[in-house]
Amino acid sequence: MPNSSSGRRRSTWSSIADVDDLLRERWRRADCRTDWAHCGREWDAVVVELRRGLDALDALRLGRHRGYPVLADYLTNRLYVMVDPGTGSVCRDVPGVRVLSTGSQVLVPVSGAGTAAAHWVSAPRGSRLVDSGKLVGALLRSVDAEQAVAS
Template identity: 45%
Template sequence: MPQEAGPWSALSEPGDDIRDSWSSAPHSTILVDCGLEWDAVVVAPLERGLAALTRLGLPIDRGYPVLADYVRQELVIHVPAGTARRCAAQGTRILTTGSWLLVPAGERGSIFATWLSPPHRSRPRYVDPDELSDALQQVDKHSQRGKPACSSPP
């Protein structure tokens, strides 16, 4: 039986608290280079990426760095450095050495870069790109069959 949409899906639209933080946080984003400590996988659309994270069962509050770009409707998921190319799912792009990413300078960021799950201060956890690829493919397969994208694995 399909599971109800998990907590990740609740983040598809910014809440009032997040919107308020954007207006009160000048200089709230910075550009950082990818590929040193982590790579990133950019998933479009945002809801698809959230459904994949729900499918993986990743808790929001455990330090997996995940960003939302609400303007482009993309989800940015950090993976271990040197591994992003292993995510072979369609509708993704990778950011690795030579790429730059806009990230929040503070707690929330901006409409272009908002932490949905901020990295753990001393020991961030990264999403496995192979598992992410599999989860995205499952989300796509279930969406094509007309099933909810956030259903639990069979």
Template identity: 45%
Template structure:
């Protein structure tokens, strides 16, 4: 199965976007927490994440290695917040993720301007 990983730092921003999308840990969409870096990795279909300028967001694509936990339990350093189910788990829609990350940034800018 091929995918890109959208890395979001801080992790709380990625979690807020997923919350807005109403994706929870039981959804089966692969979402990985890197506790050492404080970064969230959301797996999306390859080459589908739109070019957006959101601080703390980058796309890891072909040629990049991402170490994944072997089990759903993970470890102290990294674990699945939503473990993939089956051989072809559903991937998060990249356009929706980008839209919600951008909306969070816009909300923060609006609050800061007040």
């Protein structure tokens, strides 16, 4: 979808589902370091299949460059969407979703461009987190759409 002010394509979440050669090169050349971050303190992590999660974020119309912490693990094809601590549980009953909260950890980049196993597709800035209630709605709508197509 062209951006009327610049003529460029709008930057969507789903446009980053596939790893390109430029990203592979950034990982190869960067001095990357990862570490474990505890869930349930600053955020809960809602874990979903990569493309499905990106499509849900597109449906919510959240700007990719607005600082919502969203992490991709391209090796396992998973997306980690960070939501307010204690609120991830609203997503527990969504098929195909796992919630990481108190007692869980997630691998995050702490320097460089990240890695294939821990790459910020939207690096955290400030205290902005994805609203878990809106996220669960978008994920449930995607389940309903998949079921409608299958029947």
